[in-house]
């Protein structure tokens with residue numbers, strides 16, 4: 371699909387979804403005589419390299435011409451300052467209870483006026499890498515934020531003849547207009563000391579004000595694109611997806627869903643010691659068609675943590691830009707980066723599409739399994755959910771912990787267990803839409819569902835090697851699923867050192883409390899956001915059935 375860019379004059383009028391107070395305020399800012407269009411990736415590279423404060427390392431970009439960069443391009447490092455993670459508390463979503471457009475339209479108008487004396491840079495990209503799903507997006511940032519512009523063009527698909535042709539062939543679906551995003555990281559308003567991420571999801575626009583971190587731009591853009599996808603018959607996925615082909619030729623397409631830091635990238639890019647022929651779709655953002663179960667990647671490159679990758683790691687060959695990391699001079703006098711989160715938490719990098727040896731933009735095979743990645747100490751390393759309602763609702767009550775990828779508001783316990791439905795804090799539409807779409811994948815397409823715990827089981831850390839072993843046993847069909855206590859519709863694999871003891875009353879209490887908390891959470895959705903996210907009664911009933919007899 372493609373979005374609508376231009377309209378006959380007769381349609382430039384009230385009633386057209388492309389024209390609303392917020393959207394028109396944001397779009398208008400793109401046409402000032404202080405705005406310059408930077409659509410060319412090489413030009414964006416040169417501008418970022420010349421931007422004040424950019425560190426041009428002596429680390430070369432791998433095969434720069436293949437990915438649209440000039441010969442001799444180097445890895446660029448740019449650091450943000452105090453904030454090095456996304457701040458969910460800055461999000462304001464028009465359409466949610468208590469959000470009044472007139473209030474925010476005034477803030478937007480003032481923010482646009484505030485850009486008057488700045489040179490502004492406009493760029494454009496495609497979100498979605500297959501003619502089945504492609505959206506045109508525009509970003510406006512002030513001069514001096516050339517690194518943000520460059521990263522955004524790298525993260526999403528910069529315009530080039532291949533994708534322009536694909537987009538031209540992609541059918542326009544419905545009335546969805548192009549995405550417009552205004553960002554002014556220097557914006558200040560004493561009422562909002564932590565900035566604002568304002569979204570008008572019905573009109574495909576957003577304003578990121580006072581936010582420097584690139585992740586805000588990436589996830590802000592995806593917020594709108596995922597909303598479009600949801601309206602157009604796709605399940606929006608904050609997850610990784612890959613195909614593993616066994617030596618005997620049997621294929622398994624697996625999607626892993628998790629909050630930032632849950633292991634999406636680690637598990638998606640795991641190579642399994644050459645056991646399978648692995649093809650990656652993406653490690654963070656894609657959409658699954660409800661019609662045919664096929665998944666389309668939304669982004670070409672990978673915005674990943676640098677924590678696990680020491681300087682000499684072979685994966686660093688694929689770095690293009692780095693954020694919030696250190697720099698130093700090595701023994702040979704070369705300027706290199708300092709990773710492993712030595713400088714601060716959540717060091718990040720954009721890695722090239724070439725990182726995954728086999729990479730596709732669309733997975734032709736329908737998905738076989740969905741994994742909810744959780745960090746819930748009451749759950750063993752893996753359980754299998756054998757009922758579509760239970761499988762879908764457990765995604766809706768995905769329990770996890772926050773990481774350094776997020777800026778946490780003062781006073782909030784960063785170790786607390788939180789529920790983050792489908793690991794997607796970027797949803798702007800009713801939760802039931804995701805609930806029904808995932809349920810349909812389990813019910814109608816026979817997709818299997820697992821919960822994999824990538825945190826601790828009780829006090830004991832579950833190492834990533836154990837998790838990767840579990841994935842392999844699922845793909846190899848060697849996993850021996852056993853009863854999970856006396857609970858129905860749920861099974862587990864016994865893994866040495868992590869076997870739940872149902873004779874231990876404390877353990878059973880903990881497990882039952884975890885499930886009861888999930889029911890309480892579903893009950894809380896009755897009032898939260900005006901009841902927008904309330905799920906059908908069957909969802910709660912499926913969890914209640916699980917703990918029947920245990921309470």
Ligand SMILES: Nc1ncnc2c1ncn2[C@@H]1O[C@H](COP(=O)(O)OP(=O)(O)O)[C@@H](O)[C@H]1O
Nearest residue numbers: 629630631632633634635636824832833834837
């Ligand atoms: N059992 C596990 N499975 C996956 N990752 C794990 C596990 N235990 C620890 N980790 C670590 O957790 C981090 C997960 O980060 P990452 O894969 O980038 O998450 P995401 O892509 O979901 O943001 C990595 O540093 C990884 O080494």
Ligand SMILES: C=C(OP(=O)(O)O)C(=O)O
Nearest residue numbers: 456585629630631654775
């Ligand atoms: C940048 C982010 O993505 P990830 O899930 O890769 O941490 C984020 O959520 O802020």
